[in-house]
Amino acid sequence: MSDARPHTVRLELTDEPGELLNALRPIAENGGNLLSIYHERGNLTPRGRIPVEVDLECLPERFSGIVEALKAEGITVIQAGEEQYAEEVSVVLVGPLIETDLSDTLRWFEECANLSVLDLSLSAPEDDRPSARLRLAAHAGGVSDALARVRELADEKGLLVIEPQLDRETAA
Amino acid sequence: MKLAIVGVGAVGRSVLDLAREYGHSVTAIADSESAAVDSAGLDPERVIARKDDEGRVGSRVPEEALKSEYDVLIEATPTTLGDAEPGFSHVTRALERDRHVVLANKGPIAERYGEIRRAERASAGEIRFEATVGGAIPAISTIEDFGPEHITAARGVLNGTANFILTRMAAEGLDYDHVLAEAQDLGVAEANPSFDVQGTDAALKCVIMANVLSGGEREFTLADAEVEGIEDVPGSALSLASEDGRTVRLIGEATRDGVRVGPRLIPENGTLAVSGTRNIVQFETTHAGRLNISGRGAGGPETATAVLSDVGRLE
Structure with a gap:
């Protein structure tokens, strides 16, 4: 399962015997590997159901099949998605951003599985080299990988990367 | 202690x-062309006056200073890369004579x-090099005090020229060339600033800290x-x-x-965002x-303070 990715699914179950098992079977049967189940029995939703949070991992292409199978079983799926992006990081890129096609650069980021561009600010004064500040979101613990990808892109396009100094620091 | 100084730039002077003031006497001093030797102790003012007037510190040849009787050699010649000569030979020759060496030369x-440490192991003399990193900041001795195994990383702003330029660019909205010219006028940047602005100087200081941190394992x-410069x-x-609140x-x-x-x-107001020529480790x-x-990461008296602290540690 080296390409498997963690996902979190939030379900709402009716308080009936066997309901939890009914919810887990479609996951296992569709290529999901259960990591943890958080069954909040004492905590009912406004609709009187029991919220359950399931962490699982599966190959990216299997995930939608798992969600479909849950729905087919009549299970209410509240939220399904890849693990939330947990860390934000800003970088500044300097150099021929426009000549090397800015939209191509953005597309490149979109194709990175563990990385997403939250926003981009461009400064391109007439008399100086242009810079772009990108705010990136990465998975928990994925910031150094994200920066490695940024360096890769910068090498390819002849850009200078101004990386963030990684360790968070407190104000003096 | 009796000190022999090689190199008569800002630090040597x-x-x-x-x-x-630190209770030592300088019994020999040499620049690349000349030397002055006096086992009773040289008069600093006379030596400096002669250097300024005649371009020589005395009428002897440098070799006589290196061969003279001293306790600690102060290696303050300009930093050279690659074979690191003539500094390297000054150090090894002093160690072969079982003398201590304090370096300001990176x-x-x-x-x-590795070669320097091997030469030290074969000698009764010791080497110290606090002055090579961060001027007056006690970077090396802090690593030694804590023990390298208790420090996982050392980082910081280690070049005052580059820091001055970036601080001024950010504060005044000026471009690099403009601020560099200003820094050169102020004497903060040298006529050829590449050693500072290309990151070489900061990298040498970090290499020295990495060597101390790895304790000879690597x-x-x-x-x-x-290395990337500014x-x-x-x-x-x-x-x-x-x-974005950053700099x-x-x-x-x-x-x-x-x-x-x-x-x-x-972060703009973070600890590492020191201003001007200030350094931080x-x-x-x-x-x-x-x-x-x-603190102050460069300058004659600042770096000499680190040199003389090292001499004190040898007593």
Whole structure:
């Protein structure tokens, strides 16, 4: 399962015997590997159901099949998605951003599985080299990988990367 | 202690000037062409006056200073890369005579650390090099005091020229060339600033810290460092950083795994964002969190202070 990715699914179950098992079977049967189940029995939703949070991992292409199978079983799926992006990081890129096609650069980021561009600010004064500040979101613990990808892109396009100094620091 | 100084730049002159205050006497001094030797102790003012008037410190040849009777050799010749000569030979020859050596010259420690340490092991003399990193900031002795195994990383702003340029660019919205010219007028940057603005100087300091951190398990030289300078940082990058509450500084980082130097985004009001020519060294410790030491990272009296502290540690 080296390409498997963690996902979190939030379900709402009716308080009936066997309901939890009914919810887990479609996951296992569709290529999901259960990591943890958080069954909040004492905590009912406004609709009187029991919220359950399931962490699982599966190959990216299997995930939608798992969600479909849950729905087919009549299970209410509240939220399904890849693990939330947990860390934000800003970088500044300097150099021929426009000549090397800015939209191509953005597309490149979109194709990175563990990385997403939250926003981009461009400064391109007439008399100086242009810079772009990108705010990136990465998975928990994925910031150094994200920066490695940024360096890769910068090498390819002849850009200078101004990386963030990684360790968070407190104000003096 | 009797000190012999090689190198009569800002650091060598300041050591000559301040040695007496620290209870030492300078019995020999040499520049590349000449030397003065007096076992009873040289008169600093006379030596400096002669150097300024005639371009020579005395009527002897440098070799006589190197062969004279002294306790500690102060190696303050300009930093050279690669074979790190003539500094390297000055150090090894002193160690062969079982003398101590205190270096302000980064070359031998950054480029030939292993050889220097081997020569030290075969000698009754010791080497010390606090002055090679961060001027008056006690970076090396802090690593030694904590023990290298209790420090996981050392990073910081280690070049005052680059820091001055980035600070001015951010504060005034000026471009690199403009601020560089200003820094040259003020004497903050040299006529050829490449050693500072290309990150080489900061990288050498980090290489030295990486060598001390690894405790000889792995030897680092400048060639092992990943170095990016500040010449290509435009004003637009600084203004984008500032919109986000950040600024750009040339940050060097040393760990047991290697050395990286480059322009980095840091919080505008954060600890590492020192202004002007100020330096800062930040240590990550295993049990005591983060330790920051900032201060003057260059200059004759500042660096001489570190040299003379090292001499004190040898007593």
